[in-house]
Amino acid sequence: MERSYRSDALEDELRKLSSVVKGVKATVIVNVDGLLVAAYPAGNEENPHENPTSSPQVAAMSATLVGLAEKTLGRLAQGTLERLLMEGEEGTMVAYPAGRATVAVLVEKTAHMGHVLFATKKAATEIESILGGK
DSSP states (O other): OOOOOHHHHHHHHHHHHHHHSTTEEEEEEEETTSOEEEEESOOOTTOTTSSGGGSHHHHHHHHHHHHHHHHHHHHTTOOSOOOEEEEOSSEEEEEEEETTEEEEEEEETTSOHHHHHHHHHHHHHHHHHHHTOO
């Protein structure tokens, strides 16, 4: 019987997300404390600019943004966070809660956002299941 590790399942989910959506630059899973759980493509320690989202600083910033969004929505009585979307000149970042973690995806400006949102939400649900729920 083949052993399956949680880390392998998380990386497989990120790999699958990157392969089914055109324009994905990088994907990460970050825990609520801002620690990087998984990244695809994996970071290159010799060239950290190759996949900037795999750096610990970006993981911490993503967790901070999601935490702030959750607090803001709560304060404004708008319910729980469904997703966080930030658009920049060079691309878009989408983050979905996944239980005790967050899935963040960095996509090119030309990516089809409907497809990105659908696939990322589906991946977040699977990742939440792999991590054991809330």
